[in-house]
Amino acid sequence: MSFEEVAMGLRYDQRLLEMLVGVYGPRTRMVLEALKAPPREYALRVNMLKADPDDVVGEFEAMGARCRRSQVIDEAITIEVDGPFTVRKRGARITADKFAAESVMLGSNLYEPGILRSERARPGDEVHVADIYGHVVGSGIAHFSSARPHTKGVAMTTTESVYRLPQIRETAAYSEGRIQEQSLPAMLVARILDPEPGEVVVDMCSAPGTKALHVAQIQGDRGTVYAFDNAPNRVAKIRAEIRRLGIKSVRAIPRDSRYIKQDFPSMIADKVIVDPPCTALGVRPKLYEDARASDVEACSAYQRQFLEAAASIVKDGGEIIYSTCTLTLEENEGVVEYAIENLGLELAPQEPRIGSGGLKGFTRAQRFDPDRTDTPGYFIAKFLKR
Structure with missing residues (x-):
């Protein structure tokens, strides 16, 4: 399939395509093709407060799934995705x-x-x-x-x-709160943050709550995690996940966290997660995306506001993780550059690493390219407050 055919199927505008070519060059067609299919393995995170990953792997294997533990993240398991298949038009x-x-x-x-x-x-x-x-x-x-x-x-x-997996949300492991659906790059966010029991962690844009709940699990449910989201319906979903997983240390708060310093003037966090709204160009599989370059520019300006708020509440020497599920320079390295130049933040090394280094010289960041890592497109930067 030609570059033009792939691009037309995803429905990106011309200026957005030019942005992506600026990132990937001659690889752009392969990146876009990869976005139309899921990764070969579908990731789940085991709630280790309730379950052992080996036991959950055994449950999925008993269903006939090809399932294994991750070699990088202890609580991660992956299930092989079958397909693609041709689906008949029935009825x-x-x-x-x-x-x-x-x-x-x-x-x-x-x-x-x-x-x-x-x-x-x-x-x-x-x-x-x-x-x-x-x-x-x-x-x-x-x-x-x-x-x-x-x-x-x-x-x-x-x-x-078209592709086939066990129906995850119909399983006992899901209904009993022993697993959450989360991509491997997204799981890395909490692992790179490495929260300790007793620490205060703020998740600025939390819905659906997977990162906040992962933090709580790493802390052994012995910390304080504030999960912010501006939309009451999304906060309700976070609270439902808190109940399903049986977590006690996460508090879901229906507020726009850009104004966290005004609304909670005494708030001081040891660590902060900023996973702001983005164009989600890295999500897989993608049937289409009516995305435009103007969406990228609007998101980039919006994302900077959340980082500004995060920098205002994190303690000196504290850590901020910035992550997106998108591909553009403007929403990733461009925001990193802004934070370093304007917010008193410095880019820090991060572990574990399974992606490649960031662009524009920001090699301490991680990029996940769909054509190379067989993951969703993703970006992670770790900052220290000077």
């Missing part, structure tokens, strides 16, 4: 939103909130799921009626999908 078409379609693409069931529209269907009918551009991602058995309003339940049990 009525259900058009799903982007997130739901990409989940079904990996074998997840379709839930009713993900439905945008549907041809006539009744419970028990064979149906198939497509995204808004007509890409068929899965098929299965309907559990809803197109004649009534959608609720929150399972809309379709998936029997065929």
